[in-house]
Amino acid sequence: MKIKEVVIGKPLKSEQIAHEKFTAVSGLPILSSDAISSVAYAVEEILWVLVPIIGLLSYKYMFYAAICIIVLLFILVFSYRQTIDNYPNGGGAYIVAKDNLGTIPGLIAGSSLTIDYILTVAVSASAGTAALTSAIPSLLQHRVSITIVLILIMTIGNLRGIRESSKIFSIPTYLFIFTALAMIIYGVLKIKVLGYVPPELKEIPKVTGDITIFLFLKAFAAGCTALTGVEAVSNGIPNFKEPAQKRAKAVLLLLGLIIVFIFGGMSYLATLYKAVPNMEKTVISQIAGQVFGSGFMFFMVQFTTTLILIMAANTAFSDFPLLLSVIARDGYAPRQFVKRGDRLSYSNGIVALCVVASLLVIIFRGETHYLLPLYAVGVFTSFTLSQGGMFLKWVKGKEIGWRHKALVNGLGAVVTFITAIIIGVTKFVHGAWVVCILIPMVMYTMKLIRVHYDDIASQLSMTTAILPEANCESVKHFIVPVQGVNKALIKTLNYAKCLSKDIVAFHISVDDEETERLQQKWKKYKIDVPLVVRKSPYREIVGPLVEYIHSEDYPSKCGDIVTVVIPQFIMSAWWGNILHGHTALFIKNSLLQHRDIAVITVPYIIGAKPRKCSPGCNCEDKK
Numbered sequence: 260m261k262i263k264e265v266v267i268g269k270p271l272k273s274e275q276i277a278h279e280k281f282t283a284v285s286g287l288p289i290l291s292s293d294a295i296s297s298v299a300y301a302v303e304e305i306l307w308v309l310v311p312i313i314g315l316l317s318y319k320y321m322f323y324a325a326i327c328i329i330v331l332l333f334i335l336v337f338s339y340r341q342t343i344d345n346y347p348n349g350g351g352a353y354i355v356a357k358d359n360l361g362t363i364p365g366l367i368a369g370s371s372l373t374i375d376y377i378l379t380v381a382v383s384a385s386a387g388t389a390a391l392t393s394a395i396p397s398l399l400q401h402r403v404s405i406t407i408v409l410i411l412i413m414t415i416g417n418l419r420g421i422r423e424s425s426k427i428f429s430i431p432t433y434l435f436i437f438t439a440l441a442m443i444i445y446g447v448l449k450i451k452v453l454g455y456v457p458p459e460l461k462e463i464p465k466v467t468g469d470i471t472i473f474l475f476l477k478a479f480a481a482g483c484t485a486l487t488g489v490e491a492v493s494n495g496i497p498n499f500k501e502p503a504q505k506r507a508k509a510v511l512l513l514l515g516l517i518i519v520f521i522f523g524g525m526s527y528l529a530t531l532y533k534a535v536p537n538m539e540k541t542v543i544s545q546i547a548g549q550v551f552g553s554g555f556m557f558f559m560v561q562f563t564t565t566l567i568l569i570m571a572a573n574t575a576f577s578d579f580p581l582l583l584s585v586i587a588r589d590g591y592a593p594r595q596f597v598k599r600g601d602r603l604s605y606s607n608g609i610v611a612l613c614v615v616a617s618l619l620v621i622i623f624r625g626e627t628h629y630l631l632p633l634y635a636v637g638v639f640t641s642f643t644l645s646q647g648g649m650f651l652k653w654v655k656g657k658e659i660g661w662r663h664k665a666l667v668n669g670l671g672a673v674v675t676f677i678t679a680i681i682i683g684v685t686k687f688v689h690g691a692w693v694v695c696i697l698i699p700m701v702m703y704t705m706k707l708i709r710v711h712y713d714d715i716a717s718q719l720s721m722t723t724a725i726l727p728e729a730n731c732e733s734v735k736h737f738i739v740p741v742q743g744v745n746k747a748l749i750k751t752l753n754y755a756k757c758l759s760k761d762i763v764a765f766h767i768s769v770d771d772e773e774t775e776r777l778q779q780k781w782k783k784y785k786i787d788v789p790l791v792v793r794k795s796p797y798r799e800i801v802g803p804l805v806e807y808i809h810s811e812d813y814p815s816k817c818g819d820i821v822t823v824v825i826p827q828f829i830m831s832a833w834w835g836n837i838l839h840g841h842t843a844l845f846i847k848n849s850l851l852q853h854r855d856i857a858v859i860t861v862p863y864i865i866g867a868k869p870r871k872c873s874p875g876c877n878c879e880d881k882k
Contacts, residue, residue, distance in 0.1 A: 280500040283509045288432030290495050291514040293379055293488025293574035295432065296386070296567045298439075298522040301328075301485035302529050303542040308478040310535060312468045318530040320470055324479045325526035328486065329519055331674055335489050336515040338646050338671035341664055342493045343507045345652070351494035352645035353582060357589075359648035359655075363702075368644040369586050370701035371637035372494070374694060376579035378637070379487065380616035383571035384409045385626065391565045393544040406620045409569050414613040417576040418606055431566035436517060438556075438563045443524030446550040450531050457549050461535035477685040483678060485522050487638045488571065489514070490645065494578045572616075580608025590712040591705035636686070636694045639679035646672035734857075735759040736814065736821045740804065740846060741766045741790065744780040747863035751826040752788055754861050758822075761814070764790045765807065769798045800842070801849040808856065815855075822857045823850055829864045 281289060305324050309317035346354055352372060357365025388406045392399045449455040468474070492511045499506040525543070528534075534545040547560035580596070584605050587596040600606025646668045653665035683691055737759045739751055755762050764786075768774040774792060781790050791812075793803045807813055808821050815821050827843035847858045 280503075281498050281506070282500055283506045283513075285429055286492075286495075286499055286506060287510045287513055288429040288570065289573055289577050290491045290498070290510060291488065291517070291574070292432045292567060292570040293383065293491055293572075294486070294514055295436065295488075295517055295521065296383060296571035297485045297487050298518065298525050301482045301522060302525050303536050304481040304484055305478045305526075306529065306534070306536045306542060308481045309474070310463065312474060313470050314463050314465055315533075316470060318533060320475060321478065321482075322526050322530050324475065324482050325523060327479055328482050329523055331483070331678065332486055332489065332515055332518055334667075334671050334674055335486060335642065336511055338649065338668050339490060339493045339511055340508050341668060342645060342649055343496060343504050343511065345649070346493070347496050347504050348585075351490050351578075351582070352641035352648075353586060355648035355652075356644040359651045360644065364644050364648070366591065366702045366705050367698060368641045369582070369591065369705065370698045371641040371644075372490075372582055373579070373701055374637040374697055375487070375641065376575040376582070377612060377615050377619065379575040380410060380413070380572040380612060381619040381623070383568050383575075384413070384616070385620060385623075386571075387565045387568035389541055389568075391561070393540045393561065396539070399539075403620060403624060407617050410572065410613055410617055410620070413569065413572050413576055414609055417573065417604060417609050418600065419604075431563065431570050435563040435567035435570075436521070438560055439521050439525070441556075442547060442550055442560055443521070443528060446528045446531070446546065447524075449550060457532045459533065461537060461545075463533065463535055473685075476681050480678070480682040480685045483639065483682060485518065486642075488574050490638075490641060491574045491578050493645075494582055497581065498577060576609055576612060579612050580605030583608040583611075586705070590709045592708060594712075636679065636682050636691045637698065639675050639682055640698070642675035643672055643679055646675055734820045734822070735761045736819060737762045737824055738804070738808065738821060739764045739788070739824050739826075740800075741777070742842070744777060744784060744786075747826040747828060747861075749786075750863055751824055751861040752786065754859075755824045756788075762788050763813075764788045765804060766790060766792045767800050767803055768792050768794045801846055804846075805850070805853060805856070818855075820855055820857055822859060824859045824861060827860050827862050829862050831864055 302321070302325070305321045306317055309321055313320070342351070342355060348354070352368035353365055356368040384406045385402075387409055388402045391405065392402055398405060450457070489511075492507050492514065496503050496507045499510075525546075528546050528550075529542060532546050532549050534542040536542055541564075543564055544561060547557050551557045551560065583592055583596040586592040587594055595607045596605060596611075598605075598607065600609075649668035650665050650672050653661040653668065658664075683695070687695075735758075737755045739748070739755055739762065741748060741764045752762070752764070766774065766777060778790065778792075791807065793807060795803050804823070808815065813821075823846075825843045825846055843860060847860060850856050850858050
């Protein structure tokens with residue numbers, strides 16, 4: 260417990276939840292770090308598509324693609340502002356699609372967002388590692404280990420609670436914003452005013468083809484990674500302090516302006532400094548090296564880029580558990596995700612996100628370029644469903660001013676749908692096909708979970724229940740499994756005697772000599788409970804016990820409940836439990852599969868400190 264408190268802090272009271280929420284200042288870096296960080300690799304992804312085909316012309320058409328992406332960004336910002344106004348409880352695309360389009364579209368959106376958030380963590384941490392290894396190439400061989408360590412650090416930070424995570428992770432985001440703006444401004448001035456002529460650091464490939472509509476669309480699709488995370492603000496409205504909607508809309512508008520300046524600025528710098536994408540050094544690293552040289556500011560750019568790429572994962576850690584809790588309340592995810600942890604965060608969702616994202620990093624060897632094709636398909640699928648749901652809401656409701664609202668969301672739905680198709684087609688063979696399989700798989704899993712909960716609810720429902728009269732005699736059959744005669748057994752037998760007189764001790768014999776010694780001790784200590792011995796040639800424990808309970812040798816009948824009282828050793832030191840076989844736990848879990856068997860565990864703690872007893876007490880601790 261002490262270790263847990265040191266790592267994630269002391270538990271918080273439920274009433275403290277209001278103090279754990281974001282202001283606009285603290286919410287901006289947490290919920291928009293994903294979108295802001297995307298500019299660190301979006302420009303590079305566009306160039307990866309264009310440079311090998313059209314060479315020097317890439318920088319001209321890359322900038323055109325960037326302008327198209329910025330236009331799409333503004334459409335999304337205005338569309339999601341309307342979502343914030345109408346869905347203040349969060350859930351984003353999942354809730355909007357489910358309410359307006361139906362359950363299946365809602366599950367598609369929920370599945371898409373689930374995959375998106377998992378990929379956000381894997382991509383962001385991998386990209387952060389890439390920025391670090393660009394500055395320190397000797398670390399390149401350890402990139403998978405470094406990436407997993409970064410994810411663990413983010414996990415611990417978020418397990419400490421919303422307010423704690425905002426304190427820890429806000430400063431790096433603001434540092435990146437100011438550093439990036441400084442590089443953009445100085446980088447433009449250095450060429451346009453100071454007359455600097457950038458040298459050719461990498462040879463630009465010779466032209467092997469012409470610019471085509473398909474090639475441009477492919478580059479546009481690659482750069483749309485810059486828009487991932489825009490939906491995070493609308494998903495996380497409940498994380499803001501009141502007035503939550505007003506703060507969320509302010510953060511969304513600021514986010515849009517920051518992306519315009521940084522993404523647009525980085526794109527323009529790439530055209531000026533002719534950065535060439537490669538696996539050893541990122542585009543931002545190349546530009547920073549030419550703008551600032553190899554001094555302090557170069558390493559500051561690399562340092563803050565690494566931090567913002569890591570911080571992008573924090574958007575997922577903030578929003579994914581909240582989304583999962585909404586889905587779980589609807590019965591499409593395990594109910595454990597509804598509960599808040601000690602620090603009032605949805606800790607089960609945070610841990611699940613950490614585990615799955617780490618597995619992805621291992622599978623794809625921490626390489627951002629391999630992960631990104633999986634990334635944008637799910638994002639734009641959720642964009643489309645969210646905007647389509649809002650459009651249908653306005654058309655059906657016909658509230659005051661519904662036409663211009665429907666126009667905004669309708670335009671957003673059409674543009675994001677076309678973009679999703681472009682991304683799906685252009686990146687299909689590069690890995691997007693995986694997402695096309697994963698989304699239906701996640702949906703199917705969600706449906707199975709809901710069927711399970713519905714089935715349980717039906718079986719537990721009181722509407723068709725027959726309530727029999729209480730019959731005390733039918734629940735007085737008690738059995739105590741016996742392995743050896745010791746204090747734990749005596750304590751268990753004494754406990755059972757307090758509940759019933761119909762008690763039988765049951766021993767599974769796998770060794771004749773051991774059984775004989777047990778019977779001798781039974782007589783020696785004059786234990787007044789009948790001892791039943793059954794041989795088990797295959798050393799099975801539970802099977803013979805259940806067989807005995809259901810046999811004619813045992814006095815229970817159909818409809819009776821038999822209680823098995825199990826002694827269990829528990830070590831006070833955590834490491835002591837590793838040295839024991841946990842037979843009691845195994846027996847308990849197996850017996851609970853039978854409706855007519857109840858299980859009681861009687862603990863016997865080894866090495867526990869004796870409690871303070873009152874005068875005249877005659878308990879074992881006192882003796």
